[in-house]
Every structure is written in C-alpha cells, then in structure tokens.
Amino acid sequence: MSRILNVASVAAVGMTAATMLLLAEPGFANDLAADANLPAILLPSADAPVVDDKADLSVADQAPAENNQKGENSVAESKPDAVTAESLSELVAETPRPVDLDPELRCLAGAVYFESRGESLVGQLAVAHVVLNRAQSGRFPKSLCGVVHQKSQFSFVRGGKMPAVREGTQWSNAVAIAQIARDGSWKNHAPGAMFFHARYVSPGWRKTRIAQIDNHIFYR
Helix, strand or coil: CHHHHHHHHHHHHHHHHHHHHHHHCCCHHHHHHHCCCCCCCCCCCCCCCCCCHHHHHHHHHHHHHHHHHHHHHHHHHHCCCCCCCCCHHHHHHHCCCCCCCCHHHHHHHHHHHHHHCCCCHHHHHHHHHHHHHHHHHCCCCCCHHHHHCCCCCCCCCECCECCCCCCCHHHHHHHHHHHHHHHCCCCCCCCCCCEEEECCCCCCCCCCEEEEECCEEEEC
8 A cells, every 4th residue: 555655656746746847847838728628827028127016106197298299399499589580679679570561559659669679679579568468458449450459659650541561671570579579479678558658748747757768768
C-alpha cells in the first residue's frame, strides 16, 4: 500500500514539474489561446512600459488646462494690441484701413480728425474714447453719430453736419485711431472721460479732472 502511495506521489511531483517547465516556455500563452476551449491569457511583455495609474490620471487632468492655455494664447496673439505692437504709432501703422467706412466709424474718425488731428496719437485716442464713453453712458445719444452730431457739443459740427475731410495721412491716422479705440486694443490715458476742452479756455466746469494730454484737459 505504501509503495502505491509513493508511486502516486512521484507521479504528482513529475506532473507539477512538467507544468512549471511549460509555463516558463516562451509563447505558452499563444499556444493556450490557440485552443478553442480555453480563454486567451495575456502575459506582460518584458519590454512593455510600466504604467502608473496615478501618473496617467494626473496627465489627463492637466491636459484641459494646457489646451485652455494654448487657446488663450492664440486669442491674445490674434489681437492687434500691446502684445504685438511696441508703440501706438506702430499699431496705427499696422491697422488696416477699410475701403468703405461704416457710418459709425466715420463719425468717430471725424471727431478725432477735427478735434485733435494736430495732437499726439495718445491725445487723439483720448478724444475718441470721450465719444465712446458718451455713447455708453446713457446720458447722451446711444450711437456714435448721435453723440458727434448732438447740438452744441462739438464746434466742428455745423448745421448738424460734419465738414468734408481732406484725404491724407492725418485722416488715415484718425481712421486707425477710431478703430483702435472702438476695439479697445490700446490703453486710454484719460479713462472714463466724457468732456474735454483746450488749455487756453477756462469754462469753469465743476467736473472731475482726469488728465491733461497735449493741449486738451479731460474731465469725468
């Protein structure tokens, strides 16, 4: 009886050893997968990279932020502002002039031209913003042309009409300044101003003085 048990034990050990040898052989999973009666077993390759689940999640979490950052940068780069122009004069030179001016832009450019064409570009921009601020204030007409043509507001308006402009560099600059002001693509040095007058007059206004640029004094 004991001899039979010993023989059985030896046989069992032999089968176990054979099984271990088969598992150690390359391609064992492929051989099993070929058997239609057994499920495929996928063993990791020795050359396969080890994936850290936490690291993988952190990369996925960072991806949207990186995409948003790229999106913000692309938007910023598409704007003609301080990011792309080193000076206001450079921005004026880079601003394309439309072939046909819409009425609102023409009125705004007209105010810049007739009120400040002899001033610096910074001064012209401040004048343009006065017109824009008035239109947005609720205290003046809502349209730019309404603001410019309002009775007794701008001395260059005669009989409710704007005089003819002389085409040239000054008009071209006024159109560019009007576009820059309307787009808000350059800093205004008289923020919030809705009134201005020349330095050589003293109207005695009881208004908050904001800035003096060239020959104009600006008020809120």
